[in-house]
Structures are given as C-alpha cells and as structure tokens.
Amino acid sequence: MREVFQQELREVQDRLxxxxxxxxxxxxxATESFNESxxxxxxxxxxxxxxxxxxxxxxxxxxxxxxARQQPVARDLRIVVSALRISANLExxxxxxxxIAQLARYRFPDKVVPSSLRDTFANMGALDVEIAKKLVQLLxxxxxxxxxxxxxEDDKVDALHISVFDQVLGATWKGEAVDTVDSTLASRYHERxxxxxVSIAKKVQYLATGDWIPADTPSHH
Amino acid sequence: MREVFQQELREVQDRLxxxxxxxxxxxxxATESFNESxxxxxxxxxxxxxxxxxxxxxxxxxxxxxxARQQPVARDLRIVVSALRISANLExxxxxxxxIAQLARYRFPDKVVPSSLRDTFANMGALDVEIAKKLVQLLxxxxxxxxxxxxxEDDKVDALHISVFDQVLGATWKGEAVDTVDSTLASRYHERxxxxxVSIAKKVQYLATGDWIPADTPSHH
Numbered sequence: 001m002r003e004v005f006q007q008e009l010r011e012v013q014d015r016l017x018x019x020x021x022x023x024x025x026x027x028x029x030a031t032e033s034f035n036e037s038x039x040x041x042x043x044x045x046x047x048x049x050x051x052x053x054x055x056x057x058x059x060x061x062x063x064x065x066x067x068a069r070q071q072p073v074a075r076d077l078r079i080v081v082s083a084l085r086i087s088a089n090l091e092x093x094x095x096x097x098x099x100i101a102q103l104a105r106y107r108f109p110d111k112v113v114p115s116s117l118r119d120t121f122a123n124m125g126a127l128d129v130e131i132a133k134k135l136v137q138l139l140x141x142x143x144x145x146x147x148x149x150x151x152x153e154d155d156k157v158d159a160l161h162i163s164v165f166d167q168v169l170g171a172t173w174k175g176e177a178v179d180t181v182d183s184t185l186a187s188r189y190h191e192r193x194x195x196x197x198v199s200i201a202k203k204v205q206y207l208a209t210g211d212w213i214p215a216d217t218p219s220h221h
Numbered sequence: 222m223r224e225v226f227q228q229e230l231r232e233v234q235d236r237l238x239x240x241x242x243x244x245x246x247x248x249x250x251a252t253e254s255f256n257e258s259x260x261x262x263x264x265x266x267x268x269x270x271x272x273x274x275x276x277x278x279x280x281x282x283x284x285x286x287x288x289a290r291q292q293p294v295a296r297d298l299r300i301v302v303s304a305l306r307i308s309a310n311l312e313x314x315x316x317x318x319x320x321i322a323q324l325a326r327y328r329f330p331d332k333v334v335p336s337s338l339r340d341t342f343a344n345m346g347a348l349d350v351e352i353a354k355k356l357v358q359l360l361x362x363x364x365x366x367x368x369x370x371x372x373x374e375d376d377k378v379d380a381l382h383i384s385v386f387d388q389v390l391g392a393t394w395k396g397e398a399v400d401t402v403d404s405t406l407a408s409r410y411h412e413r414x415x416x417x418x419v420s421i422a423k424k425v426q427y428l429a430t431g432d433w434i435p436a437d438t439p440s441h442h
Contacts, residue, residue, distance in 0.1 A: 064302055071292035081285055084302065088309065168398055178390050180401040188409065 012083045015059045016139045019090045024132040026097035031125030033104040037111050045101035052094035056087045082203045089196045096193045112182050124160045124190040131197045147201035157194040233304045236280045237360045240311045245353040247318035252346030254325040258332045266322035273315035277308040303424045310417045317414045333403045335396050345381045345411040352418045368422035378415040
C-alpha cells in the first residue's frame with residue numbers, strides 16, 4: 001500500500017514534468033511564430049493548447065483522487081496540494097503562448113511589431129523559452145538554484161517589458177495604433193508568462209520549507 | 222469531532238465570502254478612481270490589496286490544515302480543494318483591481334482614457350462591480366442561477382473589450398500612443414477580472430456536480 005502511494009506521488013511529479021515539457025514546445029513555437037510571422041507554427045500552437053488543458057485536468061483529477069484514497073499528511077500532502085496549484089499555472093502558461101501565437105495569426109502576413117521593437121521581443125521570447133526549460137528541470141529535480149535562476153531571468157523580462165513602454169511612449173515612436181496595441185499586449189503576455197514560472201518556483205520552494213506562499217506574484221506593467 | 226469538522230467547513234466558506242466582499246470594495250473603488258481620476262481612492266485600493274493577499278494565504282493554510290487533520294472525502298474534500306483554487310482567483314482579482322488603480326495613479330491628474338472611450342470603460346467597470354457582487358452571493362448560496370448570470374455578464378464585458386479595440390484601431394481614433402497603451406491595458410484588466418469570476422463560478426458548479434474543470438477559462442482579446 002505504502003509502495004503504491006509512493007508510486008502515485010512519483011506519477012504526479014512525472015505528469016507535472018510532462019506538462020511543463022509541452023509548455024516549452026508551446027512557448028518556443030509561439031515566440032518563433034510571433035518573431036518570424038510563421039502562420040503554420042502559430043496555428044500549431046493554437047491547436048496544441050487543448051492537449052495541455054486536458055493533461056492539466058487529468059492531473060487535477062489524479063491529485064484529488066489521491067487525496068481521497070490515500071489521505072496524505074505532512075510532505076506528501078504538500079506535494080499533492082502543490083501539484084494542483086502548479087498545474088493551474090502551467091495551464092495558464094499554455095494559454096499565454098496561445099495568445100502570442102494568436103497575435104501572429106491576426107497580423108499575418110504582416111509582422112506583429114515594428115522593426116524598432118523586434119530585437120526587444122526576440123530577447124523577451126528567448127528569455128521566456130529559457131525560463132520554461134529551467135522550469136522543467138526544477139520540477140524534475142527541485143534544485144533551489146534553478147528557482148533562483150528563474151527569478152533572475154524574470155527580472156530581465158520585467159526590464160524588457162518596461163523598455164517596451166519606454167519605446168512606445170518615446171518621442172521617436174513611429175508606430176500606428178495597431179502597432180501600439182500589439183506591442184502592449186505582446187509585452188504583457190511575455191511578462192505574465194515569466195511571472196507564472198516564478199509563481200511555480202515559489203510553490204516548489206514550499207515543498208522544501210512548508211511555508212505556504214501566495215497564489216500569484218504581483219506583476220508590474 | 223464530526224461537528225468540529227462541519228464547523229471548519231463553514232469557516233472555509235465564510236472566509237471565501239469575506240475575501241470576495243473585499244474584492245467588491247476593491248473593484249468598486251478601483252473603477253471609480255479610474256473613471257474619475259481620484260488619486261486618493263487609487264492609493265487606497267493599492268494599499269488595501271495586501272489585506273486580500275493575507276486573507277487568501279490564511280485561507281490556504283486553513284484548507285491544508287483541514288486536509289491534514291480531517292482527511293475529508295467526497296463532497297467535503299471537494300469543498301476544501303475548491304476553496305484552495307477559488308482563493309487563488311480572488312487573490313488575482315484583487316491584483317487586477319490594483320492594476321486598474323495604478324493606471325489611474327500613473328496618469329493623475331490626467332484621466333486615463335480619452336473622452337471617446339469613457340462611456341465604454343464606465344460600462345465595463347459597472348459590469349465588473351456587478352459581477353463581483355454576484356460572486357459574493359454565489360459563494361454564500363451556491364445558487365446556480367447566479368453562476369449563469371455571471372457568465373452572461375462576462376459575455377457583455379467581452380463584447381465591450383472587443384469594442385475598445387474596434388475604437389482604438391478605427392479611422393476616427395485621435396488618441397496618442399499613451400492613450401492607446403492605457404486603453405489596451407485597462408480593457409485587458411477589466412476583461413480578465415470578469416474571466417476570473419467565471420472561473421470561480423465553474424468551481425462552485427464542481428461542488429454540485431463533482432466534474433472537475435480547468436483552472437482557468439481561455440480569454441479572448
């Protein structure tokens with residue numbers, strides 16, 4: 001019985017890793033479709049988001065089922081409760097990737113942002129991909145250094161997010177209203193994606209320390 | 222023992238209602254500060270968000286504590302798990318109110334949106350307040366008709382959200398880039414606020430039916 005239970009807890013962890021791997025694919029393809037105006041890739045991201053949603057629901061059902069049957073306590077209970085919360089963040093990260101891909105699709109064959117902002121968005125996208133990859137490793141290993149690295153990269157995303165507004169509101173901005181809207185939304189999506197990763201990192205930390213933390217981090221814009 | 226447990230479940234429900242009442246105050250003041258450029262009210266919303274965060278964390282701790290001590294099953298387990306998830310939505314709704322108030326504060330003494338959009342935002346704000354009030358009643362009574370009403374009002378918010386983009390991207394838009402940025406962000410915040418209410422309504426429905434539902438609703442922009 002005890003062994004079955006430990007097996008189930010490993011299953012919960014494996015499924016979190018599996019979903020986070022799909023999130024890596026999703027944000028990689030979404031940012032590429034966004035930066036390169038690749039409509040095929042954008043459509044693929046949008047179509048694949050259902051898979052992330054389904055896996056998140058299935059994981060929630062497994063977690064609730066474990067709570068009902070095994071009635072875990074202490075660290076085991078924390079693992080199951082954290083999984084429920086982390087799956088919600090991962091599901092939302094998939095949604096945000098989808099939003100980025102939708103922006104690429106709306107404006108196709110045009111690019112979403114004017115040339116003056118392309119480097120900034122390429123950098124934000126690369127950071128989001130890097131953060132998602134570190135998240136997979138964090139969920140696999142619970143190594144606290146990875147949580148720290150994710151937090152540092154989130155700071156870089158926040159700085160780029162602010163720099164987008166500096167550019168859009170600066171004297172040299174030549175964009176049309178549509179460029180301003182798209183840049184604002186795209187920047188917000190990239191920033192929220194990283195916020196969710198930080199939120200997950202805090203939940204993984206809770207597994208180690210037992211200190212509960214808020215559902216979400218306040219975000220700046 | 223059984224009676225203590227039922228008392229604790231009521232406590233969980235009461236605390237959700239309490240937090241949702243603070244969210245009503247928060248969105249009421251935030252939208253008023255936004256629409257009237259009331260800096261005092263904006264500061265108040267920003268200062269009060271900590272209280273919502275604290276209560277949400279305290280509720281999570283209570284819920285986890287109940288899971289550990291009482292090891293609930295069936296509907297009791299669903300109540301506790303739902304409370305954990307609903308508190309995350311309420312906490313986020315408080316954050317979004319704060320973001321709306323922050324926009325008012327940034328632009329003070331100017332108004333955040335140009336006059337052509339003021340009616341639209343007044344309507345969106347009034348709908349968000351209405352939705353938050355219905356949420357309090359829904360959490361108090363679990364009346365499924367309220368869930369349905371919240372969903373209908375969310376549809377109205379979505380329609381206004383789309384109309385903001387129609388106006389900002391229309392031929393007659395005279396706004397500067399700053400107006401475009403603010404209108405885009407503000408509209409997104411108003412829309413996300415309502416999405417979280419719908420997400421809570423689905424979780425309340427889960428209490429009745431036992432069918433688990435995704436962490437969040439996909440949102441449009």
